Amino acid sequence: MKKQISAIKGTKDVLPREARKWQHVEAVTKRVLELYAYKEIRTPVFEATELFEKGTGQTTDIVIKEMYTFKDKAGRSLTLRPEYTPSVARSIIENRLYLQPDPLRFYYIGPMFRYDKPQKGRYRQFHQVDIEVFGEEDPALDAEIVEMANYLLRELKVSATENLVNSVGCKKCRPSYIKDLRSRAEEVKRDLCPDCKRKVDLNPLRIFDCKIETCREAAKNFPRITDYLCQECEDHFNRFCEYLAFYGIKYKVEPRLVRGIDYYTKTTFEVVSSKLGAQNALIGGGRYDDMMEDFGGPDLCAIGFAMGLERLISVVPFTEEKGEFLYLVHLGDESKRAGMKAVQFLRREGVECLIEYKERSIKSQMSRANKLGAAWVLIIGEEEVKEKKYKLKNMASGLQVEGTQGEILKIIRESS
Numbered sequence: 345m346k347k348q349i350s351a352i353k354g355t356k357d358v359l360p361r362e363a364r365k366w367q368h369v370e371a372v373t374k375r376v377l378e379l380y381a382y383k384e385i386r387t388p389v390f391e392a393t394e395l396f397e398k399g400t401g402q403t404t405d406i407v408i409k410e411m412y413t414f415k416d417k418a419g420r421s422l423t424l425r426p427e428y429t430p431s432v433a434r435s436i437i438e439n440r441l442y443l444q445p446d447p448l449r450f451y452y453i454g455p456m457f458r459y460d461k462p463q464k465g466r467y468r469q470f471h472q473v474d475i476e477v478f479g480e481e482d483p484a485l486d487a488e489i490v491e492m493a494n495y496l497l498r499e500l501k502v503s504a505t506e507n508l509v510n511s512v513g514c515k516k517c518r519p520s521y522i523k524d525l526r527s528r529a530e531e532v533k534r535d536l537c538p539d540c541k542r543k544v545d546l547n548p549l550r551i552f553d554c555k556i557e558t559c560r561e562a563a564k565n566f567p568r569i570t571d572y573l574c575q576e577c578e579d580h581f582n583r584f585c586e587y588l589a590f591y592g593i594k595y596k597v598e599p600r601l602v603r604g605i606d607y608y609t610k611t612t613f614e615v616v617s618s619k620l621g622a623q624n625a626l627i628g629g630g631r632y633d634d635m636m637e638d639f640g641g642p643d644l645c646a647i648g649f650a651m652g653l654e655r656l657i658s659v660v661p662f663t664e665e666k667g668e669f670l671y672l673v674h675l676g677d678e679s680k681r682a683g684m685k686a687v688q689f690l691r692r693e694g695v696e697c698l699i700e701y702k703e704r705s706i707k708s709q710m711s712r713a714n715k716l717g718a719a720w721v722l723i724i725g726e727e728e729v730k731e732k733k734y735k736l737k738n739m740a741s742g743l744q745v746e747g748t749q750g751e752i753l754k755i756i757r758e759s760s
């Protein structure tokens with residue numbers, strides 16, 4: 345027996361039946377995002393490693409532990425993107441999109457890569473829908489984004505979700521918070537896991553990302569960032585919450601919601617689902633008002649979110665519509681050729697057709713059409729070729745008619 349090659353741990357195949365559901369979710373998502381004036385952008389799957397080191401942040405788990413980084417043949421350090429935001433920021437600066445009059449609202453659907461421990465809802469190649477908006481500082485936009493996320497989930501018939509919101513402050517107010525947080529974390533350092541012990545010095549904010557129970561317990565008594573916000577950040581947060589209420593959106597303030605990425609400023613939010621297990625975040629996002637300048641671009645504030653497609657798809661209800669397709673039954677070479685022409689004609693007219701080329705009896709072809717769930721069967725035998733009139737059978741009603749290609753098309757159209 346020859347050795348089989350398996351898919352890499354943490355990756356999975358989307359097989360045709362499931363792909364229908366993906367297509368449905370992607371189509372609804374695109375429609376909703378475009379209603380809010382977002383335009384699609386596509387950037388490469390790999391980038392210079394320093395883009396993520398600088399953007400996502402040196403102290404994040406993503407950069408420290410989870411990146412797929414490799415050297416190419418020219419010795420450059422490249423990384424498969426672990427998230428999308430730094431790539432979009434880079435692209436906007438590089439292509440000077442901010443000089444154009446178009447609104448800077450972008451969306452993207454595609455794969456991300458993180459060398460994380462695989463489990464339910466957590467993969468090493470996973471897919472995200474990302475949205476990003478640049479240059480709007482009004483918290484009305486932050487609320488509009490949460491409103492859009494909620495509307496999208498409603499359109500996808502996802503229920504049992506909750507909106508968690510927070511503010512992580514800015515360059516001005518965060519340092520005094522970090523100082524107090526660090527000294528509090530110092531006091532309980534011996535109770536923390538080895539990773540979090542390191543984070544006390546490196547970036548104590550990242551202790552909130554830890555999933556280990558003892559660390560979570562310790563973090564419960566840490567100071568809250570919302571008590572340290574400067575006037576500007578506090579106003580922004582209050583107005584964001586007011587606009588959410590204005591939209592009639594329910595939310596919960598979660599002061600420990602710092603999200604595992606270094607660049608966030610002011611607003612952070614998550615949409616969680618009670619139908620998911622431990623990995624319950626469907627959507628996560630926030631503001632990152634400093635990234636564009638840090639990347640050498642213009643001083644443009646920004647906000648975005650990422651939605652995990654694998655997790656979303658696991659909670660989207662979906663019943664596949666039955667495809668209305670026609671199965672071509674043929675017998676012998678002449679009739680096969682006539683069949684090839686007939687399906688070519690029908691496909692050009694928008695009828696989904698399946699012709700198979702294995703030699704089978706009419707009876708076994710009929711039973712195959714039945715098994716595959718064909719709506720129609722078109723039978724072309726020797727006689728039909730001579731007459732140029734084919735037999736069409738409606739599989740649901742059992743009704744059979746005879747006609748030319750054109751007549752057959754008319755019957756199929758009239759019945760749909």
Ligand code: AMP
Pocket residue numbers: 427458460465466467468470471472603604625626627628629650651652653654655
């Ligand atoms: P993040 O980019 O970490 O803010 O995550 C945004 C969203 O992407 C999460 O809410 C999840 O839905 C999804 N996500 C993040 N990491 C993974 C992963 N390893 N596997 C599957 N989905 C993920």
